[in-house]
Amino acid sequence: MLTKTALSLRVAVELLSNRVNQLCHFINQNGLQPPPVPPDEDKSLTRILDTLGLSKVRVTLDTTAVLPVDPALVVDTQAGASDSDALNSMLTPGQLPAVDSAAFDMHVTTEGPAASPWNQLQEVASRRIAEWNWSSPAPDYVVTTGGHVSGIHAPSHPLLNSYPEGPPSDNDSDSGSTEEDLVNQLSDRLGSLQIGPNGRIAYYGPTSNFSLVEMPAGSDSLAVDRTVRDDGQEHLNSLGYGKKIPPDLEDHLINLYFAWQDPFSHMVDRTLYEEAKMKWFEREEDTPYYSEALRNAMCSLGATFETKYHPSFVTFPKSLSDFFAARAKTLLEIELDSPSVSTVQAMVVLSSHEIGANRDSRGWLYSGMALRLAFDLALHKDMTSFIAKGILTPAEAELRRAVFWGTFAVDQTLGYYRGRPFRISMDDITVQKPGGGLPDTPLTRWLPYTFPVNSQPSPISLDDHIESVSRWRIELCEIMAPLGDTLYGNSKIPKRILQENNERVVTQLFTWRDRLPECLRVNPDDTKGSYLPHVLLLHMQYFQNVIHSHRPWMSSSYLQPQPPRGPGNMHAQHMCIESATAIAKLIQIYERQYSLKRVNVQGVSVIFSASIMLIFASMSRHRRNRTAETATHLSVCFRALDALSSSWECAKRSRDFLLTLQRKWELRSRKMFQNARKVGPATTPASGYVAQGDGARKRARTNSPSGSRSASSYQSMSPARSGGRRGEDHEGIDMDMRLDLDWVFAAGAQSVPANWDNLIPPDAMFFNHHPTE
Template identity: 25%
Template sequence: MSNVDAWELGKSRVNALALTPRRPTPKSYVQALEGRVASLETFIQKLASSDDKERQAMLDEAGSSSYTESAAAVDGQDEGERLSPARAGQLRKTRFGSSAHFYGGTSLYHIRMSETDSVSLPVVVDSTFDAETAPTDMTETMFGQTLWNSYPIQFAPHDDVSQRLMAAFFKCQYQYSMCIYRERFLRDYDTGGGRHYSDLLLYAICATGALATNEALLSEIFANQAQALLYPSLNHPDLTVLQALILLGQLEIGRGRASKGWLFCGMAFRLAHEMGLHLDPNNWHNAQDPDVEREILRRVYWAAFVVDKQLSLFFGRPPALYPQVSDVRGTERIPYPPDWANLLDTYIAPDTSVTAFEDSPSLVNGLIYRIELYRIVHTMITEVFENRRTNAGGTVVADTITRIHLSLTRWLAGLPSNLHWNQWTINQLPRWVYHLHLLFHTVMTILHRPPSQLLQKPESSFDRDDIDICYESLGAMLRLLRSYGRFYSYKHLPLDFVQTLSTAAGTILMRRHLDHLPWVDAETSRSLDLVIEAMEDIKDTWPCVKEILNSVLNARQTEAATMPDVDPVMDFDFLAAEPPALLDMDGAEWPSFDDMMTRSTLSGGVD
């Protein structure tokens, strides 16, 4: 190409960009930038007024992104309460055995109790393995070896039921579980075997797809079939084992068997490192692998990365996959293979054109921006909520939240037009666009919501700007729920939707508490009704939501019978007949809810 041609080409591109309409910069992004500048100005002013020792301590802390008590000392006050405390988290004993579950500051069970209660108790689900309902197909032997008795395979891979549930998964749920490259999976399924297919993975897909068709019994059957194949597969695991573990792990967590699901997903993340997926395929200099195969490996890693952050938020626990030890390139769209139209017609959507099935650029963009969102979430988890950090406080703490908030608003402002949504959007959008914005506002709320113990103090104790941001995100979540519900079923949304509903319900209850609103307040009632309706809709798909739902319903129903000085927002034992004991971080057992009510009756208030 000559210099003249290059010049003309460059000119035409500039003109095209100039003519392309661009969305105005969102107000939230401008406000975030202003907040960041104000935070830096405050930091500079304090540097100028500090002595050499204090100045050096502030610079060292800001440069290393570590949080120490020195910043609080420089400030003259402890602003660390804006974050969850460094050792935030609760242990809950299980009903059977001697194990306990840990739930941290970002957990979906983070809903406050009574405003008169000095002890912040965790809202946690009893995800205990029930010995009475345990499957009989598993026996354990010495040395920890697990052997599975022969489980009767009720549905063969090419059975009509298997194909129907597989199709339901790819129609309704694949958009949120792109750890599988659908086109290669179906190609190998069609031919009877290959690198991207296994019966184990198929049964995991069918177990998940049965949730979309409201067939819980079939989901259980296919999950059992998959798990019967899982343990032998661990002797020589391949990519399909990792993919199946991710699906089965989320399935078990959603059913309330949190420990089992957490272990399955943890195995998947370990396999990601064991298989070298955390290093870009180009590092291996394997010229035999085509570009598509390399892109599939990248996509599997990033899908595992996303699930890792989802579960980290869900339970309030440290993540397993760190960006610092990975150099995997971003994923991109993979063109449809030549035989895709036939595979689509045969196994997913008969008599449907390729272009009508889904908007592929939008779908892959959704995955790319979901990954970018969870990269920010990783920073939020490790720099704000992770227990390994030291005592946080002072100017640097506030600056950390401001910095992450700015990253989130920059992410939102940078979304392409095919992923854009705002409160004035009335047209139907792809389901993954609504989901992406629900995730964003869930994360924004978790970042800014005050710790539970701070809500027990006078309103001046916490930053009102944080509260306002939570309310703004709540409004967006409610509008998104209404829009999504007009066009799609809530049942098709993934497990993280449970945390979105829990976060929305918690924010509604927080607003009711802070603004001293009655349950019959129109806005409170209308908002809570919408969230409860969504919980009711998904309670058979994701049974773990039932305990949150029941506690909210119980709070409303028992208001009249509750003592006037106690807010019945949450029964943190979830109305359990034999509630597990709650432990603080020193191992002391907290008083039960009934004990606190008794003390309240005797002393005129809750201890």
Template identity: 30%
Template sequence: MEEPLLGDSVKTSCERCRRRKIKCDRKRPCTRCAKAGTECVLQGIGEKQRPVSKSYIQALEGQITALEQVIRKLAVANGDERDQIISDLSLATAAPDVSPPDGGQAGPESDAGLAAARVKSGQLRRLRGENAAQFFGGTSALQIHFSKESSSSSPAAASAMGLESLAISTEGLDPSTNQNLINSNVGLGDLYGYVDDFGLKSASFQYEPHHETSQKLMSTFFLEIYPYNMVVYREYFLRDYDVGSGKYYSDVLLYSICALSALQYDDMLSLSDVFSNQAQTLLYSNLDSPDLTTLQALILLGYREIAVGRASKGWLFCGMAFRLAHEMGLHLDPTNWEESGESSGEREILRRVYWAAFMADKQLSLYFGRPPALYPGESDVRNTIRLRYPPGWQGLLETYICKVSANEWDNGVALVGSFIYRAELSKIIHVIITDLFENRRGGADPTIIATKTRRIHVQLTKWLSNLPSFLHWNQWTVGQVPQVVLHLHMMFHTIMIILHRPPSHMFEKPGIADSEDVEICYESLQAILRLMRTFSRYYRYRSLPLDFVHTLSTAASTVMMKRFLQKASWSDPDIERALSLITLAMDEIQNTWPCVREVRDVLLQAQQTQASMPPEDPLDAPDLMNGLEVNNEFFANLGDGDIGTLITDEFLSAQLPGMGLESDLEPFDFNQMPGPS
């Protein structure tokens, strides 16, 4: 059943009117709820309830087992120890409701030592001879490189992770543009060569907003990128762009869109720097009075900078956007401001921007393995709901995007569903980062960590079970599935692997190869490979966002873990097929997301150095995760500009902090399902 749009009439009374036994006019939202300033919730989603899944039951059983272990510890603990255990565990989280199934994973066996070891992983990396360092936590895409033998990483890491700028062709551009590209790594005040000492624009830009090239790249953004980066509200942006002004359009936002879109074409890569520099020039002059489009531009520019290898700059841009979200009050629901003067549609746009920023925060925190900036407990923003197309939308669609009927333009139901369920999944990601992988306090009890891991596993299984039919996918799904649905499931299985994969220095532990944690990783790996095959039949990998790089890195590390644990050769059919699919995807996206090149280079070097000698003795094995032989000759070949890895025994043996699990997940009712039209 399609969720009713804002202003539609529905066939049933809302939950509030039913509970109060008063007449409901059955609008969406109803008049009484709108007047009271409360959320108008419908009952039921119009789908036949499915039986409870076996995987969800297994997850709950595993959680019960973990809690029984905690109870046994409490029974023998003294008063102070008992208070500490309860504080660490934070039992305030309510058990999730039983929901319709959608497949899932089996519950893991109890292994407190493995859980404690997993969350202690991380890397501190720097350029040799430089004072600055970069931290990459246990959830990061660089987890593929981590092992106890490793004390350095491949030279490719410098350009891939933002320590060198991307070499961009300047062929065909005028000399002034070439010089600007050469100087593209200087500060904001010097960007593009068009800003004087007073920060004022001193020359016109070659590509005006309605230039043919600008319009082509803008169209590409809404065709390819927008479904995964919905921080911009498409319809109102184009409405204001058409007239040249408005609260939802600015030149800085347009040029940020163009900079990210140019990475979709190999013959337009050089234009990405041109548009990015112009956007940053305008951004610098707008920071004194930022507006909503400034926040949106910062997020898109942040992704773009990470894409081309300037990870530190991209991280800072996105961090500025998240700070602006708090400054603008986006973390507070618009209904808190009675005199705001905003229409119901404008309120929904503000909610959407907040949730898009929230998802970007979790995505980047997971990618880099760093603490998040936006906390659910600090926000009371409601789920957004769908909006009607604005007047004249058909004309805007045909003029600026493509010649197609508005009703056939996109699958609004799937787009809406993927947006809201990504937000719900991001709340679980937040708990994974803050309660498991943040190194804040030592002395955490392994039993508590294992119990928290089980609880998060249940939440993930619950999330998957709650997916409605139009977001459903499993290995038996046939036919074309919306790209946002396939991406949603890729994200889920990537997170499942991150939650359960053992760190490489635990590979020698007896029984690890047959553990439930490893089995879950294998099952999610197979799901990712099937999703990738399905996706490639109908869509381009290049349109997928940054988290696809994380998915490929996670899948590659799982394949290499499988090869090591099973003592298989590189020519093993399962290993060869999986790595072939992954490397082909990496080759396709390497110009859009150059940061994937490091993972690809690691795979190639691992195959070249170890193809003829699979490890016999784990104690004598080369680097377990990246497949690189770590020896004196390897280090001798590293130049001064290469990356070193700073991992000490103290760091590896440090106890991960036992953060209390204050789950920020709110009960989710699909009848509140929001989304862009």
């Protein structure tokens, strides 16, 4: 914006030059003789005006041309001359581009009021403004220096009308207020919410022009040429999925979904779902809280907890779960033409099914699509004002809140599972987290549903805390969100900064666990207590996050800063192994209470991470006092994956991968151990062994890829031991073993190549135990 102190140099020269020309005509008209101009200044002024293409200011009396003079232009001659001189002294020829001299010919005569020279000047100046180069590298502004310019009135130029001239009219205040409202609307940078047909709330961001005005309902209805109500069954029949679903089978699968899948990945409010379903079928009313895609998606996940093929409802060759998933995908494609909240829910549920069925790419895409659609439907915005206006009920607003944050949590956990980037701006989110609940919402009871009630005695129920679990799980995801963008997949951040950020995240993790309410606390060593399955899964995810936050630091050379700083790689190994052990204990509690046939799909990822760490811990050959316990915990993980294989194909893949990994690690370590025994019990220090009697400890060879650092130097990086203990704070696990597995610590296990064992140098796997202290 131009101001009095910053004005384009080119327009200033043009306007002031013509102003001086007008003053000269005024002087000649009154028979006055202007003062002479020094020769050198006259030459400079002539050269400048010629460069601009302007007429040379007349200095002689000319009685043949008399121009009308605006009374407002009558000013003090000396002031005008001094201002012109000050201007001339500030200009250089390089700053003045050429312009058309005809544009400023003050003798051009036309008929009517438009013949005024100021009208010509305004027209030409407006035309020249569009041609200016506003990014000139040279300074192109004039700074006033206190000269006598107060008598000069700026002409009516668009860039110079900073203040209104003349007394305001009666309508100025109203028109100004209206204009200010329009300006504020154009300047909005937060976007707006709009309500479309069937109560569909859409969010238009500030850069979208559609945020300026709310379109009438149904204005975009012509874009939807098919609906599930009219065309859904036809599409299902054409693909062979149009069989009529028995109501008792559907109810059974929906009950399984709400008992075992939804409580930990809470997306659907059953009360609202049933009410909306009744409206859709009985009243034939479209509602944003029910869709056929959602119904079939929930049946597909419920079917994963049943036998693969139903005895009476034949879906062969597809399994029962895949049959319902195929129906949901077909209907979802139609729903995307006019999506709603239930469409987001269906995508998230289908995402879990696809991940469980080993279709990872499609599952990850579904979760990402659901998150984008959640933003499109304004699920990330606070709906308090809509509740006050009666547009939404408190229960509907609570559901929107749960759907958005549930989508956020699922997408992030899948990002960690697949090693994919997770990036979302938290600054634009204004919706509160779930967990507050409605004022009159009674505490519900959770039942470990497996079969219809009429054929099975009612089991013991527990107080359900599904909203609290959701809120604390979301906080856990928020804590881990920065690591997905910094610690993993980013090689440009200095190690010191990574370590500081990681320390803050770990502190937040520990604080998160300490702040848990009593109803969500779990003691992994408690073998008699009763816990909700989703509370056990919440703690499993916590310990998995501890592994994620420490695993890249397990290597002594990959990420640890040099010189050593912080707890060191031994501490990272300890934290990962202890967290994996805690997960194994939680699995045992889960198995004792509910069996391992029905576990949320997120449990597969957690068990997979724990198994990797336990296999790593089992590689130590010289500290056998805890080997049996480690083997027991590892067996629990393998048994869990084996049981989950009947429900989730990804569990079978993880189990097969772990068996292959364990076999190759053991073969490699056995070979290295045999080669080490051939050297003999006592060798020279140069060969890497030091005789210490029965407690002789083998050191890594000095020519190992990690360098010539001795094992004792790695010991110095582990946490300080108190009371002179021999490292028993690590519970007997050999924390000095020289197993060079940086490629495991730095990358996801699923990215390991088939020939991974060839990547490990033959002298990289020697195991050491602590010396006698």
